[in-house]
Amino acid sequence: MCIGQVGNLLPHVTLSANLAQHLMPAWGLSAAEGGLMASGYAFGYMLAVPLLTTLTDRIDARLVLLWGSIASGLATVAFGIFAQGFWSGAAIWSLAGLGFAGAYMPGLKALTDRLPAGDTSRAVTLYTSSFSVGVGLSFLAAQLIADRWGWRTAFVVTGLGPVAMVVACLFLLREQQPAPKAGRLLNFVPVFANREALGYIFGYGAHCFELYGIRTWLVGFWTFVVARQSAPSWLTPVLLSFCFAVISMPASILGNEAALKFGRHRAITVVMLASACVAIIIGFNASAPAWVVALLLMIYGLTVPADSGALTAGMSAAAVSEHRGATLALHSTVGFGLSALGAWGTGVALDAAGGPQSARGWLLVFIVLAAGILLGPLALLWARMARWEKQPS
Template sequence: MCIGQVGNLLPHVTLSANLAQHLMPAWGLSAAEGGLMASGYAFGYMLAVPLLTTLTDRIDARLVLLWGSIASGLATVAFGMFAQGFWSGTAIWSMAGLGFVGAYMPGLKALTDRLPAGDTSRAVTLYTSSFSVGVGLSFLVAQIIADRCGWRTAFVVTGFGPVAMVVACLLMQAQRPAPKVGRLLDFVPVFANREALGYILGYGAHCFELYGIRTWLVGFWTFVIAHQGAPSWLSPVVMSFCFAVISMPASILGNEAALKIGRHRAITMVMIASACVALVIGFNATAPAGVLALLLLAYGLTVPADSGALTAGMSAAAVSEHRGATLALHSTVGFGLSALGAWGTGVALDAAGGPQSARGWLLVFIVLAVGIAVGPLALLWARMVRLEKRPS
């Protein structure tokens, strides 16, 4: 499943990896337009996830995963072949995000449905943290192929990545879920589960920050090279790949810390640290490239370190009969705020002077810091509600 997910993620940041260097100059896009086009992926995901993920409570999640993987790959190839500007690019990339709905959270459902009874925290964390490996490879492959063969070829090649998950689905043993009654899109039991809701809202703050920095990481490092210079080996390809890949051990270690000192405490510490690192980067956007590289690597550790603990906490808090609906709301909130993060940071960049302005990048990192700082408040709210309900 983890290998299949890495394949499914090969197209994931192909647009972000080529946005600042290729697509924006080719199509004459502003940062706000570029951010909005990138957010189309998360927006398409957000629209379809309530239906497709809750559907896994009624049919084998393997089937949703299979067809979602196929749709995601085909849409990515279509972007490389047919996208001609902002509107067509946004529409096709939104379709890729819609396909990814079936290619991510249903995979988590298919995995947990086939695990033996007991604590699944480490298995869930391994699956979610392999997300980072896939994103790192997506950054790497998309940029290398675009530089050598053009950005259209990069989309076509990465669009074949989901074949790995298609193979995994075909090898997976079929399951028949227990019959369910009631409405398909019934989120009332999920909203009543305050513990799970706290993790879901925290995940939304995490996704806002994560998608915001992933959208503009290559653009920021391009700014650093243009204004401060950097060794030839410290290219945007190298920085984006390292930033993404170190997310996997960060997420695993974050979850291990959560198991030892408590999820709420560990997640809160990570989120506060991440906000602080973002502010330090923003206020030092004109520092030497070596200093900024170290700061970005530190940010690459703090940004994903709460991911596994948040998803594992949500999964543990979910009522088994409504796990698909809980996963659906988890993804809806997460990718909805992902779309806002990509677009909002682009608007901030334009408002403060554009991609060539240090003030623009300062405002981007301030927006990211404010976004992740909402997470601890959501967890505190959920904890207070739970304490109020305890018998005295």
């Protein structure tokens, strides 16, 4: 399942990896338009995930995963062949996100449905942290292929990645499904009544805002840095973005281990506060020597994802078993809804403060990212207060 997910993620940042260097110049896009087009992926995901993930409470999640993976791959290939500008690009990329809505959380549901009863925290964290390996390979493949054969070829080739998950689906054991449940399919009332799960869900939204915002503009930011400061020839946007993504996997695993040892709320809160601080430091040092900025970005590459596995594992543990699909759906809806806002909002901030060639523009981008992640500890505190209120005085 983890290998299949890496294949499913091969298209994931193909647009972001080529946005600043290829698509914006070719189509004459502003940063706000580029960010909005990139957010189309998250927007399509957000629209489809409530239906597709809650559907896994009724049918085997493997079927949703299979067709979602196929749709995601076909849409990515279609972008490379048919996209001609902002509107067509945004529309097709939204379809790719819609397909991925059937591939990520339904994949997690297909996995947890087949695990033995008990604590699944480490299995969930391994699955979610393998996300980072897929994103790293997506950055790497998308840029290398685009530099050699053009950005359209990059979309076509990365669009073949989901074939790996299709193969994984064919080898998954069939789930023994219980009798179909009565009631409405999109019934989130029980999820909204679960305040502990909601705290993790809203915290995950803050995490996604920061994560998608930096992934959208990482290549553009590093291009700005090397244009102003001399950097080693080997320290290219390709290598930097790949390393930034890949170190997320051990960071997420270690973050979950810290949550198991020191307490989930405490560990997540510390990570989020640290991430906000690093973002502010990067923003104020955007014009520093390239090696300093690269070091700060690697630290940021550790803090940004370190809360991801702990948040998703906490949500999964807090979910009521008969409503786990609906809980996963809301988790993803909030997460990718704020992902879309993060990509677009940072693009607006960049334009407002001088554009991609301005140090002030990048400072405002990182201030926006820091403000977004600081909402996470507030969400966890709100959820924890509910537990305190239930305790007898």
